[in-house]
Every structure is written in C-alpha cells, then in structure tokens.
Amino acid sequence: MKKIILWYCSLCLGMTVQAQQNRLHSKLEVQDAQSGKNIAYGMLCSLNSGKCFEIENGKVEINYTQENLADTLFIDAQGYMNHKMTISDLLKEGKMKLNARPKPIIYASTNAGKKELLNGYDKQSIGQWLGLPDKDRPFRYIQMGQIFDNSYPGATLNKITLNQLLFDLPKDIVRDNGRILLFRGNTDPITGTDKSSYMRSYILNQIQSSAFRLRIYQLDNDNMPIAELCQNQIKITPGFPEENIPVNLAKHNIVLPKGKFMVAVEWIQTPGNFSYIVWEQGKYNNGQSLRPFIGVNDKKGNKLNVMALDLGGNWKPFDYLSPYYTDLAMACEISY
Numbered sequence: 117m118k119k120i121i122l123w124y125c126s127l128c129l130g131m132t133v134q135a136q137q138n139r140l141h142s143k144l145e146v147q148d149a150q151s152g153k154n155i156a157y158g159m160l161c162s163l164n165s166g167k168c169f170e171i172e173n174g175k176v177e178i179n180y181t182q183e184n185l186a187d188t189l190f191i192d193a194q195g196y197m198n199h200k201m202t203i204s205d206l207l208k209e210g211k212m213k214l215n216a217r218p219k220p221i222i223y224a225s226t227n228a229g230k231k232e233l234l235n236g237y238d239k240q241s242i243g244q245w246l247g248l249p250d251k252d253r254p255f256r257y258i259q260m261g262q263i264f265d266n267s268y269p270g271a272t273l274n275k276i277t278l279n280q281l282l283f284d285l286p287k288d289i290v291r292d293n294g295r296i297l298l299f300r301g302n303t304d305p306i307t308g309t310d311k312s313s314y315m316r317s318y319i320l321n322q323i324q325s326s327a328f329r330l331r332i333y334q335l336d337n338d339n340m341p342i343a344e345l346c347q348n349q350i351k352i353t354p355g356f357p358e359e360n361i362p363v364n365l366a367k368h369n370i371v372l373p374k375g376k377f378m379v380a381v382e383w384i385q386t387p388g389n390f391s392y393i394v395w396e397q398g399k400y401n402n403g404q405s406l407r408p409f410i411g412v413n414d415k416k417g418n419k420l421n422v423m424a425l426d427l428g429g430n431w432k433p434f435d436y437l438s439p440y441y442t443d444l445a446m447a448c449e450i451s452y
Contacts, residue, residue: 138181142207146174146191149213157349158193158214159258159385163428166256168385178203190429192258194331195347198429220334220343225371226270227451234264235421237279237413237445239360244412244441245281246434247383249405259331259425260410260434261380262444263339268452269374273332273345276379278361279411279445326389326407327353329382330363332370339423340431345377346370351384361408372450378423379448381410411445412437 146155154174161168164187169176171193180187185204192198196214206212249255330350333341346368352361383389383406390406421443424434 138183139179140181141177141179143175143177144206145211146171146176146193147211147213148196149215155193155196155214158191158196159382161190161192161258161427161429162187163190163256163426164188166427168258168427170385188428190427192425192429194329194349195344200429218343220345221373223270223371223373225272225369226268227272229451231274231449231451234266234448234450235262235413235443236447237411237415237443239279241414242279242411242445243414245409246412246444247281247405247407247409255405256427257383257424257434258385258427259380259382260444261331261333261378261423261425262446263335263376263378263421263423264448265376266372266374266450268450269372271372271450271452273365273368273370273372273379274449274451275362275364275366276330276446276448278363278381278408279359280361280407281409281411282357282359327351327384327386328389328408329384330365331380331382333378333380334373335376335378339376339378339433341378345372379446380423380425381408381446383407412441413443413445414441415443416440417442 146158146160147153148155155171156173158171159168160171160176160178164184169178171191178189180203185202185207187203188200189203189206190198190200191212191214193214195217197217199212199214201209201212246260247255328351330352332345332350334343334345336342346365348368350363350365350368352363385406419442420433420435420438422434422437423431425431
C-alpha cells in the first residue's frame with residue numbers, strides 16, 4: 117500500500133514538473149508601423165485560451181506552450197487597425213507592427229447651445245447587467261458598445277452616463293474607515309479561495325468600483341467601426357462607488373458626424389478589475405469576470421443597438437439581449 121501511495125505521489129509530482137517545463141514565457145513589443153515607436157497601451161487577446169494581456173508602453177509578456185503555438189492572437193489598440201498573428205509568427209518576429217486607423221471626416225462644430233439626450237433610461241427600472249459569466253459560459257468580450265443616431269452634423273459629445281451593478285452591502289459590515297469588516301470562515305466570499313479560518317478586510321471602493329476606458333467610433337452601414345472619433349485615452353479610474361457613472365467628455369472636443377456613432381466600454385484586464393463569481397452548479401464554479409457590470413435599458417424595440425468585440429477581434433451584434441432588450445443603460449448628451 118505504501119508503495120502505491122509513493123508511486124502515486126511521484127506521478128503527481130512528475131506531472132507538475134512536466135507542466136511547468138512545458139509552459140514558456142516571452143516578452144514582446146508592439147510598435148507603430150510607420151514611426152517604429154512603441155504604442156502607449158493596448159490589449160493582446162487569445163480566443164482559444166480566453167486570456168488577455170495588457171500592453172503597456174509597447175511591451176507585453178505572454179505565457180504559452182508548444183501545443184498552442186498555432187493559436188491566433190489579436191491585438192486591439194486605440195487609433196490602430198486590429199491585427200492578428202499566430203503565436204509562432206509573433207515569436208519569430210519578436211514584435212508586432214500596427215497600422216493606424218483611417219482618420220474620421222472632420223466636421224466643424226455647430227454648437228449653438230442646444231442640447232439633446234440620446235438613449236435616456238429610467239434609473240429605477242434597471243434589472244439586468246452584462247459582464248457576468250453565465251455558469252459554464254464565461255463572458256468573453258473586451259468591449260461592449262451602444263449605438264447612437266445623431267441628426268446634427270457637427271454636434272459635440274458632452275457627456276455620457278453609464279449604469280453599473282452595485283451590491284447592497286449590509287451596513288453593519290462597513291466600517292467608518294471605508295473598509296469592510298473581516299470575513300471569517302473557510303471561503304473568501306470575494307475570491308472564492310478556500311482557506312481554513314480565512315480572515316481579510318476589503319476596501320469598499322475596490323470591491324464596487326473599477327477602472328475602464330471609453331472608445332468612440334464612427335460606424336458604417338453595417339454598424340462596424342471605421343474610425344475613432346477621439347484619439348485621446350478616456351480612462352475612468354475608481355472613485356466612490358456610483359450606480360450611475362457620469363463621464364464628462366467636454367474637454368476632448370468630440371465632434372460627431374451625422375448618422376450613427378458608438379460609445380464602447382473597454383474592460384481593462386488587470387487584477388484590480390477582476391470579480392469572482394461562485395456558482396452552486398456548473399463547470400466554472402469560480403467564474404472570473406470584469407467590472408463594471410453594465411446595465412441593460414429596459415425599453416423594448418425591433419432594432420438591436422448593441423455591438424460587442426470578442427477575444428478573436430470580431431465585432432458582432434450582441435443578440436444575447438434579443439428579442440426582449442435592444443439597448444444598454446448608457447445615455448449621452450450632445451450639443452448642437
């Protein structure tokens with residue numbers, strides 16, 4: 117019996133060592149094809165593995181194995197055309213060069229002081245949110261966008277308001293210093309980690325708030341992005357948790373063409389933004405998702421106005437909402 121146990125332990129150890137030996141690690145660069153300079157930021161994704169890596173100052177680190185060298189990686193970066201390349205080719209080159217997106221048609225601002233709210237929503241009626249994994253189906257999107265229709269060429273985009281899911285935390289667990297009372301037990305309710313007599317405190321802002329970016333796109337007749345209407349990074353950093361997040365865009369001077377445009381939330385793939393969902397059943401008992409969880413407008417209609425960018429670099433109508441819902445709980449104010 118002892119021999120069997122020892123053999124089993126040796127086998128497990130051997131498998132662990134083998135797995136570590138098969139896992140490889142590389143540092144790569146992402147550059148502007150014209151200037152040769154490293155891009156400021158972006159995201160590298162793999163649809164097969166379901167993983168994303170943040171690109172910072174043109175540098176990114178990836179983990180891979182010999183078995184997935186043929187997997188295709190997709191890079192998304194503001195101001196650049198989407199680019200795809202296999203892991204094998206990327207390792208040979210050591211870098212990836214991105215071509216700039218076409219510039220949008222520039223309209224002269226016609227701001228005469230009139231304002232209009234597009235896609236307004238009832239803050240009290242929101243009961244659905246996007247971004248959570250659905251048990252054995254992880255949420256595999258990196259951007260989610262709301263389509264708007266602008267009737268005034270040269271209008272400016274002033275601000276947006278975005279609804280997010282906030283949890284009602286019992287008042288008796290929140291301390292005066294903004295931290296949540298220590299959790300006691302075998303399972304950490306935030307991460308799902310099993311530990312004996314586990315104890316930890318959490319900062320309320322870190323649980324309920326998150327960092328994300330906004331991307332503003334001009335669309336073609338098929339609702340596909342053809343240009344970015346703002347070249348500046350619009351990054352919203354965590355603050356005091358708000359159910360309806362106001363974002364003032366006036367300083368970016370975003371001038372809109374007549375017709376359709378899209379405002380998209382870009383989830384930032386960093387540990388501080390991760391949430392862990394523990395299901396009672398299902399394959400993904402400790403499902404990982406990214407905040408913010410975006411509200412769904414409760415109004416109904418025949419035309420879906422939501423697009424999503426998946427980990428493979430494909431923009432698709434988010435028909436998960438159909439046929440009951442058509443829009444996100446995202447409103448925007450324009451001036452014309």
